[in-house]
Amino acid sequence: xxxxxxxxxxxxxxxxxxxxxxxxxxxxxxxxxxxxxxxxxxxxxxxxxxxxxxxxxxxxxxxxxxxxxxxxxxxxxxxxxxxxxxxxxxxxxxxxxxxxxxxxxxxxxxxxxxxxxxxxxxxxxxxxxxxxxxxxxxxxxxxxxxxxxxxxxxxxxxxxxxxxxxxxxxxxxxxxxxxxxxxxxxxxxxxxxxxxxxxxxxxxxxxxxxxxxxxxxxxxxxxxxxxxxxx
Amino acid sequence: xxxxxxxxxxxxxxxxxxxxxxxxxxxxxxxxxxxxxxxxxxxxxxxxxxxxxxxxxxxxxxxxxxxxxxxxxxxxxxxxxxxxxxxxxxxxxxxxxxxxxxxxxxxxxxxxxxxxxxxxxxxxxxxxxxxxxxxxxxxxxxxxxxxxxxxxxxxxxxxxxxxxxxxxxxxxxxxxxxxxxxxxxxxxxxxxxxxxxxxxxxxxxxxxxxxxxxxxxxxxxxxxxxxxxxxxxxxxxxxxxxxxxxxxxxxxxxxxxxxxxxxxxxxxxxxxxxxxxxxxxxxxxxxxxxxxxxxxxxxxxxxxxxxxxxxxxxxxxxxxxxxxxxxxxxxxxxxxxxxxxxxxxxxxxxxxxxxxxxxxxxxxxxxxxxxxxxxxxxxxxxxxxxxxxxxxxxxxxxxxxxx
Ligand SMILES: Nc1ncnc2c1ncn2[C@@H]1O[C@H](COP(=O)(O)OP(=O)(O)OP(=O)(O)O)[C@@H](O)[C@H]1O
Ligand SMILES: [Mg+2]
Numbered sequence: 205x206x207x208x209x210x211x212x213x214x215x216x217x218x219x220x221x222x223x224x225x226x227x228x229x230x231x232x233x234x235x236x237x238x239x240x241x242x243x244x245x246x247x248x249x250x251x252x253x254x255x256x257x258x259x260x261x262x263x264x265x266x267x268x269x270x271x272x273x274x275x276x277x278x279x280x281x282x283x284x285x286x287x288x289x290x291x292x293x294x295x296x297x298x299x300x301x302x303x304x305x306x307x308x309x310x311x312x313x314x315x316x317x318x319x320x321x322x323x324x325x326x327x328x329x330x331x332x333x334x335x336x337x338x339x340x341x342x343x344x345x346x347x348x349x350x351x352x353x354x355x356x357x358x359x360x361x362x363x364x365x366x367x368x369x370x371x372x373x374x375x376x377x378x379x380x381x382x383x384x385x386x387x388x389x390x391x392x393x394x395x396x397x398x399x400x401x402x403x404x405x406x407x408x409x410x411x412x413x414x415x416x417x418x419x420x421x422x423x424x425x426x427x428x429x430x431x432x433x434x435x
Numbered sequence: 436x437x438x439x440x441x442x443x444x445x446x447x448x449x450x451x452x453x454x455x456x457x458x459x460x461x462x463x464x465x466x467x468x469x470x471x472x473x474x475x476x477x478x479x480x481x482x483x484x485x486x487x488x489x490x491x492x493x494x495x496x497x498x499x500x501x502x503x504x505x506x507x508x509x510x511x512x513x514x515x516x517x518x519x520x521x522x523x524x525x526x527x528x529x530x531x532x533x534x535x536x537x538x539x540x541x542x543x544x545x546x547x548x549x550x551x552x553x554x555x556x557x558x559x560x561x562x563x564x565x566x567x568x569x570x571x572x573x574x575x576x577x578x579x580x581x582x583x584x585x586x587x588x589x590x591x592x593x594x595x596x597x598x599x600x601x602x603x604x605x606x607x608x609x610x611x612x613x614x615x616x617x618x619x620x621x622x623x624x625x626x627x628x629x630x631x632x633x634x635x636x637x638x639x640x641x642x643x644x645x646x647x648x649x650x651x652x653x654x655x656x657x658x659x660x661x662x663x664x665x666x667x668x669x670x671x672x673x674x675x676x677x678x679x680x681x682x683x684x685x686x687x688x689x690x691x692x693x694x695x696x697x698x699x700x701x702x703x704x705x706x707x708x709x710x711x712x713x714x715x716x717x718x719x720x721x722x723x724x725x726x727x728x729x730x731x732x733x734x735x736x737x738x739x740x741x742x743x744x745x746x747x748x749x750x751x752x753x754x755x756x757x758x759x760x761x762x763x764x765x766x767x768x769x770x771x772x773x774x775x776x777x778x779x780x781x782x783x784x785x786x787x788x789x790x791x792x793x794x795x796x797x798x799x800x801x802x803x804x805x806x807x808x809x810x811x812x813x814x815x816x817x818x819x820x821x822x823x824x825x826x827x828x829x830x831x832x833x834x835x836x837x838x
Contacts, residue, residue, distance in 0.1 A: 260737060261833045281741060288739025301731055303445035308438070315438050316739045360738070 205271075207368050207400045208257050209233045213266035214423075215252050226252040228423035230266070234368075234402060239394045241411050242404040244420035250404035251372055253420065257402065258291050258370045259283040271367060288317050292361030292399075294371035299357040300345040306332065306356045307341040313363045331359035335389050351382030358389055362399065371403045375410055387413045439744070443751035446724070453720055454756070460716040461760020464709045465812045466768035471705055472808060473772045473798035474780070475698045480799050483684075483691045487660075488566050489632055491687040493667050496520060496657040497680045506540045506553070506655070508610040513537075513653035514679065520657055527673075529666045534561035535654030537644045541607040543587075543637070545595050552591070553636050554607055556644025556654075563658050566627045567638060574599035574623030579640050584622035588633030592624050599623060605637075610649040617647065628794050630783075710811060714819035717756065721749060721823035733832045742828035749827055753820030757813045764812065772800045 215227040226249045234240055234257075242250045255261040256268055259275055260283075267276050275286060287293075292313075300309045310331055314324045332338045335355035345353050354374060361369045371390070375383035391413055394401050403410055411417060419427035447454045487493060501512045514520065517535035524533040537556035542549050557564050559577040568576045572589055585605070592598065599621055606616040619639070626633055645651045661670060664684070671681045685692065725732075732745060775798035783794050 255833050258737070261831075284736065284739050284741050287737060293734075293737045295734065295737075297730075299734065301442070301734065303442055303449065308441075312438070312735075313738045316744075 206233050206235050206269075207238070207271060209269040210257070211267050213253075213256060213263045213268060215249075215256060215261070216264045226423055227256070227263070230423075230425055232418065232425060232428075234400060237394070237398045237400055238416060239391065239401050239414055240403070240416040240418060241414035242402065242418050242420060243406070243411060244426075246406075248420040249423040250420055252423075254370045254372050254402065254404050257368070258293060259286050288313065289364065290367045292364070292366040292369040294354070294357045294361050294369065294374045296373040296376045300353055300360075302345050305342045305344055306337060306348065306352075306359075309345070309356055310360045310363055313360060317364055327363065328359075331363060332356075334362075334393065335359045349382070351378050351385060354378060354382070354386050355389060358386065358393070362393060362397070365397070366399065368400045368402065371401065373405055373407070374403065375405065375407050380409065383407065383409050439748050440751050443748055444755055446728075446748075446752055447755055450724070453723070457717055457720045457756045458759040458763060460713045461757060461812055461816055462763035462767055464713040465761060465764025465808060466771060467709055468706055468808050468812075469764070469768035469772055469800060469805065470775070470798070472702060472804040473775065473800040474796055475702055476801055476804060477776070477799035478796045479691065479695045479698055481793050481797055482694075483688055485627075485629055485793050486688050486691060487664075487684050489627055489629065491682075491684050492563065492658040493661040493664060493684050494659040494671055494674070495682045495687065496659070496674065497655070497682060499678070499680050501655065501680065506538050506608075508537075508539060508608060508648050508650055508655075510610055510650065510653060513650060513655060514657060515653055517654035517657055524657070524659060527670070529661050529663070529670050531660045531662045532562035533657055533659045534558040534563040535641060536656055536658050537641055537648065537650060537653070538655040539607045539644065539648050541605055541637070543591075543595065544604040544606065545597070548595060550591070550595065551635070552587075554605070554644065555636060555638050556641040557638050558641050563660055564638075567625045570625040570627045572624050572626050574621065576623055576625075577638060577640050579642065581622070581640050582643050583618070583620050585619045585637050585639045586623045586625050587621055587637045588635075589624045589626040590630050590634040591637070592621070594634065597621055607648055609647075610653075615647060615649075630794060706808075706811065710815045713812075714815050717753065717816055717819035718822055720756075721753065721820050722826065724752075725749070725823045725827045728827075729830060732827055732830055736830070736832040745828045746821075746824040749820055749824035750817060753817050753824075756820075757816035760816065761809055761812055765809075772798050776800070 210230050210232045213227055213230040214225070217224040217226055230253060242253060244250055252261070256263050259270070259278070263276060267274055269275065270286070270290060275283070278286065301312065304312065307328055310328045311324055314327060319327070329338065329341070332341055335358055337352060337355055337359070340348060340352060345356070348356065374386060378386060387410060390401055393399060403414070405411065417427070417429045418425060419429070496514060498512050498514050501507065514535070521533045521535060524530050535558060539554045539556070541552050541554040543552055557577070559579050567586070571586070574586070577584060577586055585603070587597070597603065601621050602618050603621065604616060605619050606614055609615050641654070645653065661667060667683050667685070671683050674681050735745065779795040779797040781795050
C-alpha cells in the first residue's frame with residue numbers, strides 16, 4: 205500500500221509582488237517501506253516537497269494523501285496531531301532542543317502523544333540503544349558531537365513508530381564517517397521496522413544508500429528511478 | 436506538564452542576565468509598592484491616631500447645640516457641671532481617662548504682630564493631656580491654680596519670637612459675646628510633633644479659662660479616652676442621653692476617613708504605573724526569547740506540539756519569573772518597610788495649618804495590602820507574558836524552520 209501520494213501538487217511562494225513557483229505540478233507515489241532520496245539542484249524544490257508531505261505546509265493546489273487520507277485541507281491542530289502520530293522529522297541544523305538531554309529529546313514526542321511513564325522509558329532506552337547512544341542518555345546536545353546529535357534526532361523521529369520519516373539533508377553537517385554511520389542506522393531501522401524514509405540531499409553518500417532516487421528540477425519531477433539499486 | 440515546567444525552568448537559565456533583570460523588575464516593583472502602601476497606610480493611621488490623642492479623643496460629650504466650628508461659649512451650648520460627669524465616666528472600666536475642655540477663640544497680640552489661636556482650657560492633671568505634658572520642650576507645664584500662665588506651641592513661639600517668661604496680651608471671646616483681654620506669662624513651650632496643631636493652639640488651666648470667658652461651671656466638651664478603641668461604639672451607646680450629644684472619633688475624623696478613600700485611589704494609580712513598567716519589561720524579555728527560539732519552537736511544532744502547549748510553556752516561564760520576583764521583592768521590601776515602621780520618615784512641617792499631620796510618618800504594612808500586591812504582581816507578570824506567548828503559538832512551523 206502507498207504511504208503517500210501527491211497529485212498535481214504546486215506550491216507558489218508569494219513575497220510581496222514576487223511569486224516563486226517552488227513546485228509546478230508534482231505527481232509522486234511513495235510505497236510502504238521505501239528508502240527514497242530526493243535529489244536535484246539547489247532551489248529545485250526538495251525542501252518544499254518534504255514540508256508538504258510532512259504536513260508542515262499546505263500546497264497551493266493539488267492533493268496530498270497520507271495512507272489514503274486527504275491531508276490537504278486539514279487545519280493547524282489537525283496537522284499537528286497528524287505529524288505527532290504519523291511523521292518523524294530529521295533536520296539539517298539544530299534539530300534538538302538545547303535545554304533537554306538526549307533522553308528527554310527522544311522522550312518529547314512520546315510525551316506529546318500522551319504515553320505513560322513506563323512505556324516511555326522502555327521505548328526511549330530501546331531507541332537510544334538502536335542508535336548506539338545508551339551511554340549518552342543524560343547528555344545535553346552541546347555535550348554531544350554532530351554525529352551523535354543527528355543520531356539522537358533519528359531516535360526521536362522514530363519514537364512514535366511513524367509511518368513516514370522525512371529527512372532534509374541529514375548528513376550535510378557531518379563528516380564522512382559520521383554521515384555513513386547515521387545512514388547505516390537509518391537503513392537498518394528501515395529494514396528492521398519497515399518504516400518509510402524520504403531524504404532530500406545533495407550528498408552522493410546518501411544517494412548510494414537509496415533504493416530509489418527521485419530527481420527534481422525547477423519544481424518538477426524529471427527522473428523517477430525506481431530500481432536504481434537492488435539490495 | 437511536568438516536562439513543560441522543566442523546560443520553562445531550564446529556559447530561564449539560558450540567558451541568566453536577562454532572567455536576572457526580569458526578576459529584578461518584578462522584585463523592585465513589588466518592593467516599591469509595598470513601601471508606598473505601607474507609607475500611605477502609616478500616614479492615615481498616624482494621622483487618625485494623632486487626631487484622637489490631641490484633638491478628638493475616642494468619644495466626646497457635648498451639649499446638643501454645640502457647634503465645633505463656631506467655638507460658641509453661650510451657656511446653652513456648653514456642658515454643665517462637667518466635673519460631675521467626669522466622675523461618673525471615670526467609674527467605667529472601659530474609660531482610661533476623661534476630662535473637660537473649654538475651647539475659645541483668641542488672638543495673641545505682641546508688640547508688632549497679632550495671630551489668631553485656639554485657646555483651650557484643660558485640667559492640667561488629667562491623663563488626657565499626656566501629649567502636652569510629655570511634649571514640654573522648655574519651661575514648666577501648667578498647674579491647676581495658675582491664674583496668669585499659659586503654655587504655647589514651639590512653632591508659634593518661634594514665629595512670634597517668644598520665649599519662656601515672656602508676657603503676651605491675649606484676647607478672647609466671652610460667653611456673652613464680648614471680648615476680654617488680659618496679660619499672660621508663657622510658662623512653657625510644648626511640641627507634639629504636629630506643626631499644624633502646635634502653631635495654633637495654646638493652653639491654660641480650665642478654671643482660669645472659665646473665669647476669663649465667663650463660663651464658670653461649664654465646659655465645651657468632655658474629652659474621653661478609652662482603653663480600647665474597639666469599645667468606642669459600645670461605650671457611646673451606653674452613654675446615650677437626651678441631654679447630651681455623644682460623638683465618636685469616627686464621626687469627628689470624617690475628613691481623614693475620606694482622605695483614606697482618596698489615598699486608596701492614589702495608590703491604585705501608582706500601582707498601575709509601577710506595574711505597567713514592569714509588564715513592559717517582562718513583555719520585552721519574553722518577546723526577545725520568542726524571536727531567539729523561533730527555530731526551536733518550529734521543531735517542537737513539527738514534532739506535534741500544539742499552539743496552546745507553546746503558550747503554556749511561556750506562561751510557565753513567566754510564572755517562574757513572577758515567583759522569583761515576588762520572593763526577592765519581599766526580601767527587598769520587608770526590611771525597608773520594617774525600618775521605616777520603626778524609625779519613620781521625617782517630613783517636617785507639611786504646611787497644613789489646622790490639619791493634624793505628624794511631622795514623621797511611620798510605615799504600616801497590613802497583611803491584606805501585602806497579599807493584594809503579591810497577587811497583583813503575579814497576575815500582571817502572567818498577563819505581560821500573554822502577548823509573546825501568543826506570538827510564539829502563531830508561528831508557522833515552516834517559517835520557524837527557515838529562519
Ligand atoms: N519560505 C519561502 N518563501 C519564499 N520562497 C521560498 C521559501 N522557501 C523556498 N522558497 C523558494 O522556493 C524554491 C525552492 O526552494 P527549496 O528550499 O524547496 O529548494 P531545495 O531544493 O530544498 O534547495 P536546497 O538544495 O538549496 O536546499 C527556491 O527558489 C526558494 O527560494
Ligand atoms: Mg532544501
